[in-house]
Every structure is written in C-alpha cells, then in structure tokens.
Amino acid sequence: MSLLPMMPDTVDRDLLEKEAGQVAATGGLTFYVDDEVLTYTSDGTTVHCKIGMDTGETAVRLGRRAWDDLVGQMRTFVGLLLSDELHMERGEFEQLADWEPVLRYLHAGIPPYDPSRVDFEDRDPTATYSVDTEDAELATQLQTMGYLHVTGVFTAEEMEAANREVDRLASLAVPGDDRSWWVADEAGAPALCRLVYATLRSPLLAALEGDPRVRRLGTLLDPTLAIAPDRMEGSPVLIKVPGRTSGLSNIPWHQDCGTGGHAVFCPAVSVGIQLTGSNAETGNLQVVPGSHGQALRYRWQDRADVPVVSIDTAPGDVTVHIQDVMHASPRPTGEGRRRTMYVTHYPSTLWEHIGPGEALNDLVRNRTEQVAELQRSSLATSHESAGESE
Numbered sequence: 001m002s003l004l005p006m007m008p009d010t011v012d013r014d015l016l017e018k019e020a021g022q023v024a025a026t027g028g029l030t031f032y033v034d035d036e037v038l039t040y041t042s043d044g045t046t047v048h049c050k051i052g053m054d055t056g057e058t059a060v061r062l063g064r065r066a067w068d069d070l071v072g073q074m075r076t077f078v079g080l081l082l083s084d085e086l087h088m089e090r091g092e093f094e095q096l097a098d099w100e101p102v103l104r105y106l107h108a109g110i111p112p113y114d115p116s117r118v119d120f121e122d123r124d125p126t127a128t129y130s131v132d133t134e135d136a137e138l139a140t141q142l143q144t145m146g147y148l149h150v151t152g153v154f155t156a157e158e159m160e161a162a163n164r165e166v167d168r169l170a171s172l173a174v175p176g177d178d179r180s181w182w183v184a185d186e187a188g189a190p191a192l193c194r195l196v197y198a199t200l201r202s203p204l205l206a207a208l209e210g211d212p213r214v215r216r217l218g219t220l221l222d223p224t225l226a227i228a229p230d231r232m233e234g235s236p237v238l239i240k241v242p243g244r245t246s247g248l249s250n251i252p253w254h255q256d257c258g259t260g261g262h263a264v265f266c267p268a269v270s271v272g273i274q275l276t277g278s279n280a281e282t283g284n285l286q287v288v289p290g291s292h293g294q295a296l297r298y299r300w301q302d303r304a305d306v307p308v309v310s311i312d313t314a315p316g317d318v319t320v321h322i323q324d325v326m327h328a329s330p331r332p333t334g335e336g337r338r339r340t341m342y343v344t345h346y347p348s349t350l351w352e353h354i355g356p357g358e359a360l361n362d363l364v365r366n367r368t369e370q371v372a373e374l375q376r377s378s379l380a381t382s383h384e385s386a387g388e389s390e
Contacts, residue, residue: 027057058091075260118290146292146325183247218345225345240283242336256323281334
C-alpha cells in the first residue's frame with residue numbers, strides 16, 4: 001500500500017495557500033516510516049508531498065501503524081510521542097507542531113482555525129439559557145459556538161446530595177487506586193484532583209449521570225449519542241486544587257481529541273454538571289467560541305484576534321461543550337475547590353475501538369513527566385496555566 005495519503009476532494013486552494021505561507025519559514029518535514037521516506041515542503045503558496053525525498057529540516061521516525069493512525073486521525077503527534085511511537089531525528093517538537101494543522105487539513109479535511117472565518121450568526125458568545133429554552137434554540141447556540149451554558153438545571157438540594165457523595169468517594173480514594181487522579185499541592189502534599197468511574201461506585205451519581213435533563217442536553221445535536229460509564233473514565237468528577245500544583249490538575253488549552261481519538265469519538269458532547277459554582281477564584285471553564293471542528297495553530301494564544309470566553313456558573317448550572325472545541329480550566333486565582341461532574345455522550349464508533357476500563361487519558365496520566373515537558377515548551381499552555389500540566 002502506498003505511503004502517500006489520499007487527499008480530500010474538498011481542499012480549498014486559497015486556504016491551503018494561506019497555511020502554506022504559515023509553515024514556509026518552519027521548513028520541510030520528513031517522516032521515516034519503517035523503511036520508507038516521505039517529505040512535506042512548502043513553497044509559500046502550496047504544500048508538496050514527495051515519496052523518497054529526505055530534505056526536511058525537521059524529521060521524525062515512526063512505524064507504519066503509527067503513520068496510519070496519524071493520517072486517519074486516530075492519534076496526534078502528542079499522542080504518538082507520549083506512547084513512545086514517534087522519535088525526533090532532526091529539529092524540535094515545536095516545528096512538528098507547526099505542521100500539524102496543515103497535515104490535518106490535507107489528510108482529513110479538518111480546516112485550520114481562523115477567527116475571521118467564524119460566523120457567529122449575530123449570536124452572543126456569552127449568552128446563558130434556562131431549562132425552559134426550546135431545544136432548537138439550545139442546539140443552534142451549541143452548534144454555532146461549540147458550547148452552551150444553561151442555568152438552574154438542578155436544585156441546590158440535588159447538588160448538596162451529590163457533593164456529600166463526592167465527599168464519601170474522596171474519603172476512600174488513595175493514590176494509585178486507578179479510580180482517582182492526584183497532584184502535589186504547593187506544600188508538596190498529595191491532593192485529590194479527579195475521581196474517575198465515579199458512577200460505577202455510587203447509585204446516586206449514576207442516577208445523576210442518567211438523568212433525563214442530562215440526556216436532553218447531551219443529545220441536542222445527535223439523539224444517537226450515548227454515555228459510557230465503564231470506559232473513557234466514565235463520568236469523572238473534577239476537583240480544582242488551589243494554588244500551583246505539580247501533576248495533572250489544571251487543564252491547559254486543549255481539544256479533548258488532542259492526543260488522539262478524533263476519528264473515534266468526535267463530535268462527542270460533554271455535559272458538565274456544576275456541583276459547585278465556578279469563577280476565576282475557584283477555577284472555571286474557558287472556551288474559544290467557534291473553534292470546534294477545526295485545528296488551532298501552535299502559539300495561537302499570542303494572537304489578539306482569537307476570542308476567549310470565561311464561563312462563571314452557580315451550583316446546579318450545566319455547561320455543555322463539543323469535545324473538540326478549544327477549551328481550558330486554568331489555575332484558580334483564589335480558593336479553588338470547584339467540582340464539576342462531566343457526563344460525555346459519544347457516537348457509536350467509540351465502542352468499536354475502546355473497551356471497558358480503557359481510556360485515552362490513561363496514556364497522558366501515566367506520562368506526567370513528558371506532559372510537563374510539553375507544557376514547558378509552551379505547546380499546550382495558556383497564560384493563566386503556564387508551567388502546569390493537564
């Protein structure tokens with residue numbers, strides 16, 4: 001089978017020319033795939049791809065399966081690096097990251113994000129909605145922005161009961177139990193930052209996970225999407241640890257398919273049940289409106305034209321986001337302690353590839369040193385969470 005990937009028929013030549021100009025200064029990129037060689041180059045107006053040419057300023061080595069996963073949007077450069085299936089032969093990872101949006105466009109037709117092309121349809125990116133809002137209106141906002149904020153979905157009493165249950169599970173959690181994530185706090189002490197597969201150990205949280213109000217919001221765009229309590233970490237509970245932490249606590253700018261899985265679970269929809277309120281002091285959700293279904297270029301945070309929205313919530317509110325919208329949850333500026341339970345609704349393809357107990361996050365969680373190194377090289381940081389790991 002030829003190493004040269006099939007290019008989608010929908011490539012916009014004007015868009016490709018703009019992207020070619022972006023990577024022209026980066027230099028060519030060579031792949032050593034088993035015993036074959038493939039190089040991408042840019043002349044500033046288009047991208048050329050040639051088998052057998054070894055002229056890239058940056059070069060990486062990987063196997064054929066890893067190459068097929070990269071082209072097929074199963075795994076990304078970061079995911080391959082974390083699994084030790086991608087090795088730098090020349091150049092730095094930053095140059096590789098510069099090429100990723102171009103290659104995702106050429107391989108799969110996923111366009112690079114450009115705020116000038118995003119059409120908000122005269123909608124307000126900061127709008128909030130109530131449970132009485134019609135489904136069609138909610139779906140339009142979600143599809144346009146990539147996220148949604150619905151207030152007052154659950155009562156204070158329901159959230160108080162859920163928090164008591166989280167307290168119970170937290171009291172049973174220990175580092176290394178494979179049911180929780182831990183970080184070191186500012187004093188160096190272990191601190192719980194996430195409970196995973198929580199609903200498998202709690203009938204109360206399982207009822208919340210399967211509540212019709214959650215189902216309604218998780219299937220606004222596709223009624224066939226379904227929850228996965230026994231894989232992909234089930235419905236995790238995020239617990240924001242205050243201060244600077246070491247480990248997988250504060251989540252930098254990312255798409256949920258940032259390490260891989262785009263072909264498997266996008267466009268999944270995640271429903272965030274706000275067990276507590278959230279703001280900058282407790283650690284809240286930030287989003288780039290209209291960025292879903294697109295690839296953001298490395299160092300995009302330096303661009304003044306990219307809009308960012310911070311979502312403040314009250315207990316019982318719900319946030320909804322399409323998983324490949326660019327989003328973050330930076331370090332709390334104050335007391336921290338936000339709790340959010342995420343119930344994600346996936347397309348049926350997930351069950352064809354991910355088995356019980358399996359999750360893409362396992363790879364990231366088990367490679368904390370490499371994730372931290374990527375953070376230090378500014379590949380996945382925001383200004384608020386610089387130097388901290390997802």
